[in-house]
Structures are given as C-alpha cells and as structure tokens.
Amino acid sequence: MTIAIRAKQGLTRRQLLVRSASTVALAGLGGVAKPYLSRAADRPGIGCGIQSGDVSAESAVIWARADRPARMQVECSTVESFASILRTGSADALPDSDFTAKLLLDGLPSGQDIFYRVRFESIDTRGISGETQTGHFRTAPTKQGSVSFVWSGDTLGQGWGIDPARGGLRTYCTMRDNRPDFFIHSGDHIYADCPVPSELKLPNGAVWRNIVTEEKSVVAHSLAQFRGNYKYNWLDDNLRAFHAEVPMLAQWDDHEVTNDWSPVGSADETGYAEDGTSNLVARARRAFHEFMPMRAMPERDGRVYRKVAYGPLLDVFLIDMRSYRDSTWNKRDDKSETFILGPAQLAWLKRELAASDATWKVIAADLPIGLVSEDAIALGDGPPRRRECEIADLLSFMQRAGIRNTVWLTADMHYTAAHHYDPNRAVFQNFEPFWEFVSGPLHAGTWAPGELDNTFGPKAMFQKGCTAEQGENLAPCFGLQFFGRVDIDGESEIMTVTLKDVDNRDLWSVDIEPRPDARPGQMLAQHI
Incomplete structure (x- = not known):
C-alpha cells in the first residue's frame, strides 16, 4: 500500500555534510563485500517521474515511483540551489503499491516557492541510491495575494x-x-x-x-x-x-x-x-x-x-x-x-x-x-x-x-x-x-x-x-x-x-x- 508519513525536521548544512561523509564511508566499506552495487544498473531508479499535490499553506504531498523495492528520500528547500535544507523525509516503495510512494511534507512556510529533490535508496544497503530528480511547488498563501x-x-x-x-x-x-x-x-x-x-x-x-x-x-x-x-x-x-x-x-x-x-x-x-x-x-x-x-x-x-x-x-x-x-x-x-x-x-x-x-x-x-x-x-x-x-x-x-x-x-x-x-x-x-x-x-x-x-x-x-x-x-x-x-x-x-x-x-x-x-x-x- 502506498504510504504517507510526516517529514522529519530539517538538517543543517553541516549535519548533511557529516551524514554524506558517513554514507560515503559506509558505501566504501560495503563496496568490498558487494562490488556489484557500484554499478548504475544495480541502484534503484525513478521508474516514472515525480509530482506534488494537495498543496496547502504549510504542506504538500510528494509522489514518485521506483523501478524496484526501495526507500524514497526527499529533501526540500526554499532555494533552488538547495544550499539549506528545510525538511527531509522518507517513504517505502514496495511491490504491494507497484513501487509507488507518497510523502506528506509539512511544517512548510506559506506563500513560498519550495524546491524538492527525490531519490530512491536501497532498502537492504544504506547509502546505495540512484539518480536524483528535482521538482517545485508553491505553498498556499495565508495573506491576500494574487x-x-x-x-x-x-x-x-x-x-x-x-x-x-x-x-x-x-x-x-x-x-x-x-x-x-x-x-x-x-x-x-x-x-x-x-x-x-x-x-x-x-x-x-x-x-x-x-x-x-x-x-x-x-x-x-x-x-x-x-x-x-x-x-x-x-x-x-x-x-x-x-x-x-x-x-x-x-x-x-x-x-x-x-x-x-x-x-x-x-x-x-x-x-x-x-x-x-x-x-x-x-x-x-x-x-x-x-x-x-x-x-x-x-x-x-x-x-x-x-x-x-x-x-x-x-x-x-x-x-x-x-x-x-x-x-x-x-x-x-x-x-x-x-x-x-x-x-x-x-x-x-x-x-x-x-x-x-x-x-x-x-x-x-x-x-x-x-x-x-x-x-x-x-x-x-x-x-x-x-x-x-x-x-x-x-x-x-x-x-x-x-x-x-x-x-x-x-x-x-x-x-x-x-x-x-x-x-x-x-x-x-x-x-x-x-x-x-x-x-x-x-x-x-x-x-x-x-x-x-x-x-x-x-x-x-x-x-x-x-x-x-x-x-x-x-x-x-x-x-x-x-x-x-x-x-x-x-x-x-x-x-x-x-x-x-x-x-x-x-x-x-x-x-x-x-x-x-x-x-x-x-x-x-x-x-x-
């Protein structure tokens, strides 16, 4: 079944860099035992595309479909460069839902352009992930505007x-x-x-x-x-x-x-x-x-x-x-x-x-x-x-x-x-x-x-x-x-x-x- 969960609180850029470094190190260690995971064909990919929906003043649903069992990872930012990360979250894409996954991103600022990026990560091996795709939506305003x-x-x-x-x-x-x-x-x-x-x-x-x-x-x-x-x-x-x-x-x-x-x-x-x-x-x-x-x-x-x-x-x-x-x-x-x-x-x-x-x-x-x-x-x-x-x-x-x-x-x-x-x-x-x-x-x-x-x-x-x-x-x-x-x-x-x-x-x-x-x-x- 496709699932939706609350997003985690955003990470600072320093925390993301530390986590990224740790992921690289773990991937390197795992590469000795499972070298085939380094090939692109062995990494979970985005099977269709990405989309957002049901946007409110402080939340939106993010959707994507994987090409195999995987975990969808989502990051969002108010800047297109993703220099700072506002929220992160994940949801599983499993055979029961034809590898589709939904995530409810909440706690977002109102009336704001939100940029998000999606990738799928291996469920079995942390840090092994495929391509990243980026998307955009604008949250509903709370103040009167066009x-x-x-x-x-x-x-x-x-x-x-x-x-x-x-x-x-x-x-x-x-x-x-x-x-x-x-x-x-x-x-x-x-x-x-x-x-x-x-x-x-x-x-x-x-x-x-x-x-x-x-x-x-x-x-x-x-x-x-x-x-x-x-x-x-x-x-x-x-x-x-x-x-x-x-x-x-x-x-x-x-x-x-x-x-x-x-x-x-x-x-x-x-x-x-x-x-x-x-x-x-x-x-x-x-x-x-x-x-x-x-x-x-x-x-x-x-x-x-x-x-x-x-x-x-x-x-x-x-x-x-x-x-x-x-x-x-x-x-x-x-x-x-x-x-x-x-x-x-x-x-x-x-x-x-x-x-x-x-x-x-x-x-x-x-x-x-x-x-x-x-x-x-x-x-x-x-x-x-x-x-x-x-x-x-x-x-x-x-x-x-x-x-x-x-x-x-x-x-x-x-x-x-x-x-x-x-x-x-x-x-x-x-x-x-x-x-x-x-x-x-x-x-x-x-x-x-x-x-x-x-x-x-x-x-x-x-x-x-x-x-x-x-x-x-x-x-x-x-x-x-x-x-x-x-x-x-x-x-x-x-x-x-x-x-x-x-x-x-x-x-x-x-x-x-x-x-x-x-x-x-x-x-x-x-x-x-």
Missing part, C-alpha cells in the same frame, strides 16, 4: 496515445508555460477502457503512430492493467516536466474505471465482493490512489471528494460524481430513487461551503450541470427531476445561506464552453446566478458542443469544439485541445477566467467581480 491556476481533463482517450513525432501531450507543455500555482485535473486521467493501437488513420490521409505497451493494448481489467494505464502516461516528456513543476489537485470521472460506470452494475467476470462492491471498481480505485499525489485518507475508504484551501481568496471543493451515484441511466420516465452526489457528500458540501470564509468558492466537478446527457444530470427542458433534484437542493441552499461567488469548473465533454446560469431564464428559480466553465480534452478526441436545457437557465456564452464537417472524435493534432486558466487579482479580488487552446491562444475571457456574502448571521446554522 492566485493563478489551470484546469482541464480527459487524457489519452479514444485511442489517441503518445505520438512522439507529433510532440506528444502538447497541452501539458502549454499549461506549464503558463506558470500556474496549481492544476486541477477534472477527471479521466486515463482511459482504462480505450486501448491504444499502434496506428490510426487521420482524415487527411496521414498516420498517427502511438507508443504501445502491453498493458495499454487491452481494456483494463486486472490491477496490473489499470496501473499500466497510469505508467503509460508517464512515458511522455511534456507530462513529466509539467508534474515536476506544477502541483495537482486530482479528481476522477468514469474512464479511470470504465465508460459511464456506476457503483453497482459496473463489473467484469469477477463480479462483486461480499459487501456488494464491484471488484473491477475496487481495482481501479486502488490504482488511482496509488498513482495520485493525494493526501492519504484510509479511514474514509478511498474518498476522493475534499476541500483544498488556497489562501483568503480561494477554496476549492473537489467533488465526486461517480462513487455515490445511482446505478440507472438518467431517464425522465424512471421513477426509482436517484442521486449523483449522495446524501453524505451533499451534506458535506453544504457544510463546507457555509463554513468557507474565502472570497471565491470553486466547485470542481467531473460533470457539467446543464448539458443533456443520460450519464450526467440534465434531462432536458422542464422542472428538476431525478438527479437534477440534488442540484436544485444545493443551489437553493446556497441562496438561503447567502453563499455567493461560487464558480463551477469541469471537463468531460471534450470541448470548451462558458455557461452562465440565471434564474430569470430558468424553470427552477430559487438560486443565485453563477458561472460554469467546461474545458478539455487535454489529449483525446474532440467532440461537438452539446445541448443545454432550461431547468437552471444556462446560456452558452462561448463554446468551441469540432464541427459537423470535421466529424466526431477529431484527433489531437488538429489543435482542438483545451484548458482553462483562472486568475484572481490580489487587490480587486476580480476573477478572470480564460479559455485557451493547445497553442496557448486566448479563445474567450470574462472578468467576474465578487459580490459580498449575504449571510443571515446566526440563521445560517438552520440551513446546514
């Missing part, structure tokens, strides 16, 4: 894998050039149900040539195959460079398991465990948590939904619209009980939104609200029904509690759009106006914009995807790969949302001015 981040989703879908001749996963390079404080991945980190063939024909007659691996050549069923999907992503230079420099807030959607999955009804030939849970989902969930730089929550049964506070101006609420949903298609004539968040998560979201003192409350969702889909929320024009009822309940609660400045971000639809929701256009009207922004894919097939319904009054202020002439599932090389950027000004508190493409072009942008919360004092508790 914040910038990017978001998107949908990586390596529809058979469009890594074609090095076409630049690989180019959107990751473009996002890295934006120098964001962090990145929200809105889900579909992998497409476990979409094998990657060696070649695909393009509409213009050219050929797309994928890197191919054994585990990515089939639909994932085994734990090894799910893990192999994540390892495939790390073959891309752009993705490795991005994750080494930009911390990630990860959530999941359906393709981490299989298309349109639900807790009950999504299973393979192995069926269900004694408690009724899907074995397929359990394997997929395990691989997801092994490869994501998320804080360990073992007491919460692999929970994905959580809040990440990023200073006085921003709280991010990462929700899970897969794990607690009903297991039926979202059809209007179905009279069975339906939900997409589930009672426990919905109560948590209301409670955390009401308690938030941040100017902006970003709700990072893995599905949009008003786009009609049998797999999502919207059913078509008319009053709230089925899953729409949970959203109506949440929106009306926020209105009663005086919670304002909520912005919804998502991906999933494989095009980019800006939706403005207004009760004056809606059938259901008990809510405050708000924005929802859709952006993606990072690297997958592009689709045409979908249909909006009038239940909550959305209006498409901008949308861009493929056209009927281009056809569905347009390849990434045609430039319709998207992400969004959010900038919050430290003085005016204005949020600027910009929809961008793989070539870093600004496609559309809006400035949103914050409104003061209209909280009704002590009456707020009655609505929670």
Whole structure:
C-alpha cells in the first residue's frame, strides 16, 4: 500500500555534510563485500517521474515511483540551489503499491516557492541510491495575494496515445508555460477502457503512430492493467516536466474505471465482493490512489471528494460524481430513487461551503450541470427531476445561506464552453446566478458542443469544439485541445477566467467581480 508519513525536521548544512561523509564511508566499506552495487544498473531508479499535490499553506504531498523495492528520500528547500535544507523525509516503495510512494511534507512556510529533490535508496544497503530528480511547488498563501491556476481533463482517450513525432501531450507543455500555482485535473486521467493501437488513420490521409505497451493494448481489467494505464502516461516528456513543476489537485470521472460506470452494475467476470462492491471498481480505485499525489485518507475508504484551501481568496471543493451515484441511466420516465452526489457528500458540501470564509468558492466537478446527457444530470427542458433534484437542493441552499461567488469548473465533454446560469431564464428559480466553465480534452478526441436545457437557465456564452464537417472524435493534432486558466487579482479580488487552446491562444475571457456574502448571521446554522 502506498504510504504517507510526516517529514522529519530539517538538517543543517553541516549535519548533511557529516551524514554524506558517513554514507560515503559506509558505501566504501560495503563496496568490498558487494562490488556489484557500484554499478548504475544495480541502484534503484525513478521508474516514472515525480509530482506534488494537495498543496496547502504549510504542506504538500510528494509522489514518485521506483523501478524496484526501495526507500524514497526527499529533501526540500526554499532555494533552488538547495544550499539549506528545510525538511527531509522518507517513504517505502514496495511491490504491494507497484513501487509507488507518497510523502506528506509539512511544517512548510506559506506563500513560498519550495524546491524538492527525490531519490530512491536501497532498502537492504544504506547509502546505495540512484539518480536524483528535482521538482517545485508553491505553498498556499495565508495573506491576500494574487492566485493563478489551470484546469482541464480527459487524457489519452479514444485511442489517441503518445505520438512522439507529433510532440506528444502538447497541452501539458502549454499549461506549464503558463506558470500556474496549481492544476486541477477534472477527471479521466486515463482511459482504462480505450486501448491504444499502434496506428490510426487521420482524415487527411496521414498516420498517427502511438507508443504501445502491453498493458495499454487491452481494456483494463486486472490491477496490473489499470496501473499500466497510469505508467503509460508517464512515458511522455511534456507530462513529466509539467508534474515536476506544477502541483495537482486530482479528481476522477468514469474512464479511470470504465465508460459511464456506476457503483453497482459496473463489473467484469469477477463480479462483486461480499459487501456488494464491484471488484473491477475496487481495482481501479486502488490504482488511482496509488498513482495520485493525494493526501492519504484510509479511514474514509478511498474518498476522493475534499476541500483544498488556497489562501483568503480561494477554496476549492473537489467533488465526486461517480462513487455515490445511482446505478440507472438518467431517464425522465424512471421513477426509482436517484442521486449523483449522495446524501453524505451533499451534506458535506453544504457544510463546507457555509463554513468557507474565502472570497471565491470553486466547485470542481467531473460533470457539467446543464448539458443533456443520460450519464450526467440534465434531462432536458422542464422542472428538476431525478438527479437534477440534488442540484436544485444545493443551489437553493446556497441562496438561503447567502453563499455567493461560487464558480463551477469541469471537463468531460471534450470541448470548451462558458455557461452562465440565471434564474430569470430558468424553470427552477430559487438560486443565485453563477458561472460554469467546461474545458478539455487535454489529449483525446474532440467532440461537438452539446445541448443545454432550461431547468437552471444556462446560456452558452462561448463554446468551441469540432464541427459537423470535421466529424466526431477529431484527433489531437488538429489543435482542438483545451484548458482553462483562472486568475484572481490580489487587490480587486476580480476573477478572470480564460479559455485557451493547445497553442496557448486566448479563445474567450470574462472578468467576474465578487459580490459580498449575504449571510443571515446566526440563521445560517438552520440551513446546514
């Protein structure tokens, strides 16, 4: 199992020099008995890359994967030269977790650039270690200041894998050039149900040539195959460079398991465990948590939904619209009980939104609200029904509690759009106006914009995807790969949302001015 532990207190430069000298001496002594350990091939290496995630004002999770059983050693500093070491820590990378390791670095200064370096050390022989890789993240501020981040989703879908001749996963390079404080991945980190063939024909007659691996050549069923999907992503230079420099807030959607999955009804030939849970989902969930730089929550049964506070101006609420949903298609004539968040998560979201003192409350969702889909929320024009009822309940609660400045971000639809929701256009009207922004894919097939319904009054202020002439599932090389950027000004508190493409072009942008919360004092508790 991947583990996370508290980091040790930092060492002085003198202590590090003494320890290094001792290590060299011990290695020299051990070299007489085991001379083969001096060869590079016998030293544990970094099997994928390094990444950070779930960054707070004083901590962050560091992740890496070894190429064999090893112990991950991490050092961090506030200076790129590592002239002084702020914190150190270690965590084991063992076969049970496919040699992945996580470490929670805490006690860090807020609002500070943190540089970290990772190496793997032999578990059997102290001092025998492999290559070192360096990374960077910035801790959240405690004082008011400007914040910038990017978001998107949908990586390596529809058979469009890594074609090095076409630049690989180019959107990751473009996002890295934006120098964001962090990145929200809105889900579909992998497409476990979409094998990657060696070649695909393009509409213009050219050929797309994928890197191919054994585990990515089939639909994932085994734990090894799910893990192999994540390892495939790390073959891309752009993705490795991005994750080494930009911390990630990860959530999941359906393709981490299989298309349109639900807790009950999504299973393979192995069926269900004694408690009724899907074995397929359990394997997929395990691989997801092994490869994501998320804080360990073992007491919460692999929970994905959580809040990440990023200073006085921003709280991010990462929700899970897969794990607690009903297991039926979202059809209007179905009279069975339906939900997409589930009672426990919905109560948590209301409670955390009401308690938030941040100017902006970003709700990072893995599905949009008003786009009609049998797999999502919207059913078509008319009053709230089925899953729409949970959203109506949440929106009306926020209105009663005086919670304002909520912005919804998502991906999933494989095009980019800006939706403005207004009760004056809606059938259901008990809510405050708000924005929802859709952006993606990072690297997958592009689709045409979908249909909006009038239940909550959305209006498409901008949308861009493929056209009927281009056809569905347009390849990434045609430039319709998207992400969004959010900038919050430290003085005016204005949020600027910009929809961008793989070539870093600004496609559309809006400035949103914050409104003061209209909280009704002590009456707020009655609505929670």
